[in-house]
Amino acid sequence: PPLPEQRAIAHVLRTVQGAKEATERVIAALRELKKSLMRHLFTCGPVPLDAAGNVELRDTEIGPIPAHWQVVRLGEVVQSTQYGLSKRGSVEGKYPILRMNNLVEGRVEPTDIQFVDLDNATFSRFRLNPGDLLFNRTNSLELVGKTGLFELEGPFVFASYLIRIVPKKECLEGAFLNYYLNWDSSQSRLKGLASRGVSQANISATRLRGFLIPLPPLPEQRAIAEVLRAVDRK
Numbered sequence: 001p002p003l004p005e006q007r008a009i010a011h012v013l014r015t016v017q018g019a020k021e022a023t024e025r026v027i028a029a030l031r032e033l034k035k036s037l038m039r040h041l042f043t044c045g046p047v048p049l050d051a052a053g054n055v056e057l058r059d060t061e062i063g064p065i066p067a068h069w070q071v072v073r074l075g076e077v078v079q080s081t082q083y084g085l086s087k088r089g090s091v092e093g094k095y096p097i098l099r100m101n102n103l104v105e106g107r108v109e110p111t112d113i114q115f116v117d118l119d120n121a122t123f124s125r126f127r128l129n130p131g132d133l134l135f136n137r138t139n140s141l142e143l144v145g146k147t148g149l150f151e152l153e154g155p156f157v158f159a160s161y162l163i164r165i166v167p168k169k170e171c172l173e174g175a176f177l178n179y180y181l182n183w184d185s186s187q188s189r190l191k192g193l194a195s196r197g198v199s200q201a202n203i204s205a206t207r208l209r210g211f212l213i214p215l216p217p218l219p220e221q222r223a224i225a226e227v228l229r230a231v232d233r234k
Contacts, residue, residue: 034231038183045069045216046223062212063185069216075209079166083137083205084158085126089114095123099159100136103148106182106232108134110152118157126157131174133165134158135181135208141201145190149178163205173218175225180213 001009044052045066056067065071075081089097093115102109118126128134128150136146138161147165150156158164167174180186193211194201216224 030231030234034228035184037227037231038179039185041224041227042180042183042185042214046220046227060214062189062214065214066216069214071212072215073209074165074211074213077168077172077213077215078209079168080164081135081205081209082126082164082166084160084162084164085116085118085122086160087116087118089116089159091115093117095155095157097157097159098128098134098150098162100139100143100146100161103134103136103146103162106148106178108148108150108152110156116157123155123157128152128156128158128164129166131167131169133167133174133178133181135163135165135203137161137163137204137208138200138202140199141191141194141196144194144201144203145181145187147178147181149174163208165208171215171218173221173225175229176216176221177213179225179228186213 040049040052043064044055044057047055057064058067060071062071085097087097089099091114094117095115096110096113097116098108098110099114101112104111130151130153132150134148134150136144138144139146165177167177181190190203190211191201193207194203196202
């Protein structure tokens with residue numbers, strides 16, 4: 001192009017690149033903020049940062065928590081932990097089947113979907129409901145234990161190397177549990193449960209049900225989840 005047009009094109013692309021880099025810096029800062037918030041919220045509860053010193057804490061097997069919180073085994077506060085379907089997916093079929101690659105930063109993402117054909121009874125047993133959690137039980141040690149909250153609409157089922165966790169809604173908020181299981185501290189403890197093979201690690205449903213978690217009152221669970229959702233939305 002003529003030199004003025006070359007310079008105009010370069011200016012536009014340089015501006016876009018600058019905006020992209022600035023956005024990436026904001027996202028990186030928000031990721032660090034989220035880590036700090038998780039440490040604060042799972043230690044002191046949903047109180048302002050400047051009020052953290054006023055929270056009465058007690059030491060537990062999983063670290064310091066507010067004195068009025070409980071520590072429970074996961075199996076005590078979930079309806080079920082269920083292994084998924086041992087059925088190979090394909091590019092065509094009646095029902096979309098979610099796999100471990102669909103767990104992305106605490107969410108269930110419907111990307112690179114495969115499909116399976118199932119009879120009605122099998123589909124009914126493995127159909128996911130909004131509020132279920134999917135837990136990656138078999139993978140490399142780095143990825144085993146990753147968890148995602150299922151909030152999609154539609155007739156989805158899930159593969160065998162995932163475990164479906166169904167919280168008891170009267171005492172456990174699924175979003176709170178999802179954030180807690182994806183917290184770095186929890187991920188380290190979960191990896192300690194894993195049995196290790198040559199290239200893969202595995203956490204059984206039995207070991208998962210014995211995993212210790214904090215149990216705040218439901219309103220506090222929801223408040224914690226909403227703070228972290230706000231960061232995710234940003």
